[in-house]
Amino acid sequence: MGKQGIRDRVAVVGMGCTRFAEHWDKSVDDLLVEVAYDALDDAGILPTDIEAAWLGTMNSGVAGITLSGPLKTKYIPVTRVENMCATGSEAFRNACYAVASGVFDVVLAIGVEKLKDSGYSGLVSNRPPSDGTSPNITAPASFSFLAPAYFNKYGLDPKQGKKVLSRIAWKNHKNGSLNPKAQFRNEVSLEQIEKSPIIASPLGIMDCSGVADGASAAVIVRSEDAHKYRKYPMYVKALSTVAGPGDGRIKQDFDFTSIRENIVASNAAYKEAGIENPREEIDMAEVHDCFTPTELVIYEDLGFSERGQAWKDVLNGDFDLDGRLPVNPDGGLKSFGHPIGATGLRMLYEMYLQFQGKAGKRQLDNPKIGLTHNLGGNPWQCVSFVSIVGKEIS
């Protein structure tokens, strides 16, 4: 971390988020135009006020022209950003750094993904040519490695373990049922979750996030300018991204009960934000619940639970909307699906709404500090992103 860091130097003054859904009738361009104008309108600025933009997308377009074309921006710099499932967060991070550097004063971070045009369910990625010898393993299967390892280490029998995982999915769906932007807006019973068809043992289909199209965007300005735009801006306290060396799949000291990148990324973020006790100081969090065991180990990696205790905290309701530290109040990837480029900014959108008291039935009681966490890759090697955002300058 540099001497200054990012703490309180930039602020979000406008945001937009489309509904996450199977948008059969909307193109990538439609989603981008819709969400960009929502964010600009929310900030009360014109498209011409934007000085530079960062577009996050994994597979829905290449280069900055994917954004400048539909928006008809006036020959401003636009950079396309990709960092697997943390792509949206990365667009945001880079945009924030550009403002903090003093080079630009008003920028747009925007993320989009159109997953439903491929003809296949699930994610489809373009990989470079290779020797084709990597194991034949799907994303849910790679994250399902966490479950037996965790259960085995902490003495949970598979039935108990499954109950814990189901409880996480149940909580996220319950939160999502209160969110008009979510893909799935129904509560799902614990029994439905536990009995859902097995995808990658022990994970059933209800342990997995959905697949949706969507876009989200943020207008970022210098903190000292923020009040010109709105009464309650969202201040950025920390931004941290870690790309792992992949030692977890080569060395034997990685036991698949945590994700190392999460630990390093969150510790760096806490340091930058001046947070000493995350359990006490963080009021709410949006984390990357791509699969239920991911959320389980994230609780411990991020310090929301003691090692080996997260499963108890889950059963205790600690992370419910009315618990001690609400996690995924908006419903998470579970309810929203995971349009890759949009997800990270969607998480920030929930923080933004909560700080302004605009979260409707999900509204928490005056939260002041929030965390978003996003990861892309596998448990043994990933990029992990953590942001800390706040309602006030500290």
Add this chain to the structure above:
Amino acid sequence: MKGIISYGAYIPYNRLQRSRIKEFFGTSGLSGEKSVAGYDEDSVSMSVEAAIDCLQGFNAEQIDSVFFATTTGPYTEKSSIPTISKALDLRAGVKGIEAAQSLRAGSSSLLVALDQEGTTLVLASDHQLSGPGGTNEQLFGDGAVSFIVGTGEDVIAKVVDTTSVQVEIIKQWRNEGDPFVQNWEDRFASSVYTTKIYESVLEFLDNNNLSISDISKVAISAPGTKGYLKIAKSLGVSKEQIQDPLFDQVGQTGSSHSGLMLISALEEAKPGDTILVVNFAEGTDIMLYQVTDSIAKLSKRRGVRDYIEVKNNELSYADYLKWKEIIKMEPPRRPAKERPSAPALYRNYDQNLGFYGSKCQVCNTPQFPKQRVCVECQTKDKMEDYRFFGRTAEIVTFTLDYLAPTPASPALVAVIDFEGGGRIISEVTDCDPAEIKIGMDVELTFRRLYEAGGIHNYFWKVRPKR
């Protein structure tokens, strides 16, 4: 002294009960079961497994030549010798040739090896495809054999004499593009070859001043289910002398079948025993061996004996049809598998076929795949080759992936730790999903991962150690 120094066998794990065919078609057939190559096995992968069995306790550096016999090679044009040589970590300068087209390819390769200088690794491997409901389907099994042929004290079966007789006959044939072999009327062939074999064997014994009663075991591989019995009867071979062709346990394994019978005979043999091998297909190969005292010193191996016992005999007929690609399945609703990149394969053959990783010379950490920068101490380019093959390994965690497109769902994938350090994430094959657990001992097995764009991609998986 020239002869066989070592042998090894491979019989695939999966067996099809012939009653399953009967259940499906409502027709009657043979009893017993037959071996079935997994969806991830072919003649090359099975031959490597047989050679691994054969090379137990033998320095692979000493192999001068490799002969690979099969009627079911992966390519019509492209050699498999380099694939096999790399997988077995043979010298780069090893000579090699492939024998194909004939069900005598295996026995003729052995004959030629016995005639030539140096140490030769002879491999025969087959997985012949047969049409559903036919007699060939009843009979054909899959499997591979391997022999090391050479000279010296270590010869376990000294060659006494060999001969080969060419007989032009249309009995069984297959053309490029034909899914299955075609056969002429059985009675034509069987009456002709029975006579031909009879005459050839008599002449062979005569030349050696032997009579059939002097032979300890007679291994006859001939077309059909009863051919070997007919020939044995005409030659006056007693019941005790006849080598079981393993039809009930394995089936007729194409060009590897006579080798399989020879190994079976060697497994039971005592020093001084004589073994006569007779293999017919458009002619006859005849070999006479005498077992030496060295057979007692042969290191422990699986051979036919152990591989017959290690099995899953619950294979369904539906899976059999699917694995053999006899029935066309709905393709997975995923993008088609891309062919592997030839340059990427080329760069990685040592690693992918030889299963070499690297070991840091500074901190001694073994790592797979090969690394430039050490995963432990970050030292750059201070690596030495490190072969993971043959090391004890166990499962750290695993998953049953029902989503991954595979002919044998669910795909079993596990994190594997090696004794002495190093870890891989690998598919687990030949394993019942109910059987897999944390801490389970596994071993590497050579497999054909898939074929895409006509390119066969070979690599290693793990299987439970049994």
